[in-house]
Amino acid sequence: MRFNIHHRTHYRYAGEASESFMEARLRPAETPFQNVHTHRLEIEPVCKVNEYVDYFGNTVHNFSIIRRHGELLIDSFAELETASKTTPAAGSKVTVSEARQIFRSEKLRLYEFLHPSPAIALDAETHAAAKRLFSSRAKIGRAALDLNEWIHDEFKYVSGSTGIDTPIATVMTTRQGVCQDFAQVMIAILRSAEIPARYVVGYIETDSQREAAKSGRKPKKLIGAAESHAWVEVGLPGGEWLPLDPTNNCVAGERHVKMASGRDYLDCTPTKGVFKGTTTQALTVSVKMERQP
Known part of the structure; x- marks a missing residue:
């Protein structure tokens, strides 16, 4: 099966955050039964994103925003294909x-x-x-x-x-x-x-x-x-x-x-991190998963 997936993570701060440091494990895994054709992250405010593979083999993107911001938006877009799993002998x-x-x-x-x-x-x-x-x-x-x-x-x-x-x-x-x-x-x-x-x-x-x-x-x-x-x-x-x-x-x-x-x-939390400069935050997450012909 082929899928397009859009995963949106939206942080809203009570005031303004002066700094944010985040990790995201949002890229779908490559497995014998799953092939990722494309994946991209879009982050607002715009910032530099680093990528590495963690101890368990997961792709991790980390980034920091060193300026004042009232919200943080992380959009993950993936196009992939899956196949039925076979039960190991x-x-x-x-x-x-x-x-x-x-x-x-x-x-x-x-x-x-x-x-x-x-x-x-x-x-x-x-x-x-x-x-x-x-x-x-x-x-x-x-x-x-x-x-x-x-x-x-x-x-x-x-x-x-x-x-x-x-x-x-x-x-x-x-x-x-x-x-x-x-x-x-x-x-x-x-x-x-x-x-x-x-x-x-x-x-x-x-x-x-x-x-x-x-x-x-x-x-x-x-x-x-x-x-x-x-x-x-x-x-x-x-x-x-x-x-x-x-x-x-x-x-x-x-x-x-x-x-x-x-x-x-x-x-393997999809997103986690810390922020400075405000007391509370509100988090909303939405996922749109569409099967393709």
Whole structure:
């Protein structure tokens, strides 16, 4: 599928900011199933933009505005093409017990994705869920899919019910949240089961009208936030990753666009930074994702 994506981030300050320093992870990732044809950033006030690749392989743009400004506008434009993901063969051949042994032998390479991270804590409840859901004799791919389904069935999607800083323990108790929460709960359980997992930020096409018109039937409706979406990549033996979307109980496919990945949300926030000279700010984000012929 071909998509045009326009992601707009708009900061408005209560007074005027004298300086702003920002990082943006807005360029969609290049993967075997995703080809980015073009990408550009437009920033107002106009400034010099630097680019680098971070520790996790994400493209980062950073910039500073060293003059007074009442608002900051960041527009990201991308043209890209996605393809259906194939399920790695290792998922159907290797048991959970065998996979754990392989992951232990690769613990230096996978360390960040096997242990707690700043936004993902492991506790007695995540370990209990891991023990209950991951039989040592089960095939690792099947077990991961079952966990994906369990989160989808057990937790209720309630927009606005949580915030960026809501702990996993709270979500486990209330059994409600949004895509970010479900992804981080899934990662916590996977890591408690000694299976590597990483957090993915991106976009999802939720409007199925065009597909329905073409096929004459209504395709599966996918749920996601209007601004961005989150899902999980599960580590498999052989260095492959299985992308799973617990919000929609599916393998992340051609209607998912990957932007960045890391240990948790804090590693791949679309934009973050600091400013000086005013007390408060208001942030609005909008995403327009259009499928092309």
